[in-house]
Amino acid sequence: MFFTIKESEFLSEWKALIGELIELCFSVSKIVSPIVNSKSPEGIFPTELVTMQPDTVNSEQLKNVTPQMLLVCCWRSMKEISLFFGDLVRLLPIEHETLQEHSYLLSSAQVNQIGDYFVQHLFETRHRGAFELAYIGFTSMCETFWKCRNGLYCDQTLKWADHVLNLIQTEESKMKLCSTRRGGGLPYFVQAIVSTELVQNGRKTLSKCMSVLLKLVETKVDDADEENFxxxxxxxxxxxxxxxxxxxxxxxxxxxxxxxxxxxxxxxxxxxxxxxxxxxxxxxxxxxxxVNRSKEEISKKNSQxxxxxxxxxx
Structure with missing residues (x-):
């Protein structure tokens, strides 16, 4: 952890400020999520946002807004939120991980909320720019969790891995996960958990994931009525x-x-x-x-x- 509070009298003020920022991020995410989670985020007109968010958006605000402007604003908002959340978990003292009992700035409840945000975002987002940047923030979170002294956070990464492996084998996956756009943010979700696991742990999560995934890809489906999701x-x-x-x-x-x-x-x-x-x-x-080692000789391919x-x- 790189951030410390030396003067305890400012601790409550910092906690309040961070709490407000987190709630603001969740509010923004709620507004822009319908756009980046859409099956066709590039084709949503601003007027459709009024129908999606009647309590927060009115048509007068969107008179001069094009679909491109709307999409860029939405996915960049999600980008900044994801990177901000990743930095919060990586840099701030979190509950149960500080030497002094009450010297943390992020409570376990807030950490869990941020984790839930990443899970939902990577599972449901269709826009590549949004989930690729969410992957960076989630990777920071997983790296922090694997290094935590308290097993509570380390166990959470294992629960996430188990959850996604179980989910892709159920009928529920068709409702919650994206089968187009190369699986959306789902591969990034698994990649963040597996690649950040400490080597001294023996790559147990990698072994478990590979065992389940290889079993699924080896299952041959010939009947057109069966699902291959x-x-x-x-x-x-x-x-x-x-x-x-x-x-x-x-x-x-x-x-x-x-x-x-x-x-x-x-x-x-x-x-x-x-x-x-x-x-x-x-x-x-x-x-x-x-990959090809020589940029000058484009006709020369690597071989073994x-x-x-x-x-x-x-």
Missing amino acids: SQVLAMYILSALFKDTRLGEDVLQYAEAALIAAINGFDSVFWNVRNASTLLFSSLINRIFG IVLVVILLLK
């Missing part, structure tokens, strides 16, 4: 995990099974499975062979001899 989401998440350089060599042990699942997905009768398989395959190729590839996939 979970399979597609699992492929999107795996693609994000294999792209993450912070996972290093730890993720390579799962490359063989993922590569087989991706290739098998090319034969699926469903277009969305074939598309997700292509993305997963591309991520695996980059992870195994690396067969023996090295076999050793990597073992």
